[in-house]
Amino acid sequence: MKIGTLPNGGDAIKAANELFKGLLEKGIVEELMAPAVQPGGSCSLALFADAERLDPILPWAPVMPVQGGRALSKLAFTDPGVKTGVVLRPCEARASVELIKLKQIVPDNILFITVDCPGTCEVAAFKASGVDEVEGAKTLLSGKVPEGNNLRTACSICENPAAEVGEIRIHIFGGGDVAIEAEDEVATKLEEAEVVTFSGAGIAGRDEAVKALKAERVKARDELFAKFDDETGSLEKLKEAFSTCIRCYNCMENCPICYCKVCIFKSPTFEHTGDKYAAWAMRKGVQKLPTETMLFHMTRLNHMSSSCIGCGVCDTACPMGLPVATLFRKVAKGVQEMFEYQPGRSLDDDIPLSVFREDELQAESGSGK
Amino acid sequence: MAEPAKTNENFEPRIVAFLCHWCTYTGADLAGTTRQQYPPNVRVVHLMCSGAIDVVYVLKALMDGADGVLIGGCHPGDCHYQSGNFKARRRVSILNKVLEQFGIPRDRVWLRWISASEGRKFAETIREITATVKDMGPAEFKEQWDV
Structure with a gap:
């Protein structure tokens, strides 16, 4: 694995979207599945083929109406025939791993891009709260929950919120930087195409931050399970x-x-x-x-x-x-x-x-x- | 409607037995031909392999009238299809975890290896499961209308 940071100016969404633009422009991928804000509001997944039309992408969409792993099992149930990037949360990436094993995804042409995930809100509650999607994502990225919302129960007890599988992993935990980690082969390709450079340094405090978040989630999980058993x-x-x-x-x-x-x-x-x-x-x-x-x-x-x-x-x-x-x-x-x-x-x-x-x-x- | 009979002499449990063709079903046959005595509480479902069992049928039986379920297969290493019994064992182990969460005691579902030559063991197993389930009383779900 190689690691580096993305230029971001304090904006993780912008940094990630620049990376995705580079991937499409330089032909590393020919299409990209990612969460996106729909013109009529609310988020969905979308498959992008035009590098000029990536604006709606919101990698940390505040809601997850459809599981990316499930969406991918439609998209790649048979080989799409073109190199396809997929931007997934850790739970979506884990689902994809299971679905590959269950022979529901042909992974040959898929480039897995996993992001550190601060969690999501319930779809209906988020819509009712009237919070703007991008603002909601930024609030979640800052470690808070958008007004009028709660973290979904599953997110609040998720012990594996960090990007731990996938050829490309985007790190946000542990500081203001956005880091990119990639498997050697992919990293070489990215450097050759001048999409990113791998300096060897990621986010200094990430390991600690992930550890602390995991501990917090395990505690929340055990408390919820105990309460569930009582009830x-x-x-x-x-x-x-x-x-x-x-x-x-x-x-x-x-x-x-x-x-x-x-x-x-x-x-x-x-x-x-x-x-x-x-x-x-x-x-x-x-x-x-x-x-x-x-x-x-x-x-x-x-x-x-x-x-x-x-x-x-x-x-x-x-x-x-x-x-x-x-x-x-x-x-x-x-x-x-x-x-x-x-x-x-x-x-x-x-x-x-x-x-x-x-x-x-x-x-x-x-x-x- | 009368309350379902709890542990008592008059309660006759129903046992549904899913038996594999090559071992336990043949063992049950042997129990008959050698005139082994066992309680008439058991209803046999003939399968080709214990590995052919899906837990949905076990659960359906428990919710729909059975008080206990026996799954009978070949001894480890003897499966006619190499590994069906090992796969059945994994499924039953998961089933027991699920039943535990639903407050159903694990002795409702029995997995046993009984070979074609073990007519006596088959009869013993039926006596044992019938007695155990009789003590446990009727299955938790079967008389409830709202499940």
Whole structure:
């Protein structure tokens, strides 16, 4: 890895956008996916091919309506055929790593650019607060939260906010500078094209700042999990917390890890015939409709928690404000610790459900009980 | 509607057993042909491999009438498809973490390795799971209308 700082004059957004302009102008990439402010307000992702039209790019958009990993799995489900840069937050980059392993992204032509992330606000709340998108991003970059907003729950407990994967990493934590770190091969290309120079010095206080932020987030996470257990610790309480679920599948539709083209819950397996509903009602006396809301969440937990990267788009997508992300992150933590697996860390770590060890989990089959 | 019967003599648990074709299902057959006695509480679902199980069917069974679920597969190293049983074991280990969060005791779901020659072990396992689940009482979800 090579490191250097970007000229920025105290404006991280400008510095990053200059870099992106250089990448497109010099042909390092032919298109670039990045968060952008839409003409009608609010942010989305966009795919830029014209170096003269990069103004809307806002790498630290204050909201994340769509998970970049999921967007990338559409864009690069088959090879785009041109060199494509993608600007991702750490959780989006982690999702992309998982999706590459799940064969949902062809990475050959993708240049991953990951940014240190100060967090995001909820989409609806941000829109309602009336804060300008660029101002909101600047507030978040300064370590504060825009007025009338809160950090999303998932962001407030995110232990991995630093850019740690990707060929190019943009650092903002730890000071007024903006640093760029790049893999040697990419760095050489960038220097040859005179896009940036790598002085060898990054942000002096970054490591310390990242460490402190991680510690703060771990503390917040553990407190939230403890509170969640208090509030939902029994089946009755958990049922109560999820009683407003309408099984709209928004959490699954927006989850980057839920990649199945047809979820079993949308398949004929769950298109029950009328006599089934009648049988349930007859057996129990009463049957809630829609049925199987808990079964849906429990099944999804089983299927994707080992790869849950904690982005919290499930929370954002839920029309009922259910604590989906908290439940999923809580279970995911236990599952991932069991397999010593950190989703999104590396392409070399096998997804837990795709491999096994012969000598593990003996107690599960009753041995040693 | 009457309260579901708690731990008592009259409660007869329903056990759904997902058995692999090559080992445990054949073991269950052997239990029959060698006239091993075991409780009639078990309903068998015949699978080609324990690795063919998806937890959604285990959960669905527990919510829809089963009080306990047995997943039976070949002993480690004996899987007809090389590694299906190891994959089933990983899935069950995740399932147990999920059940724990939902306050469902882990003894509702049993994973056991029973070979084609272990008719006696099959009968013993059914006796054991039936007794254990009988003590636990009806499954937490199955009589609730709002799940």
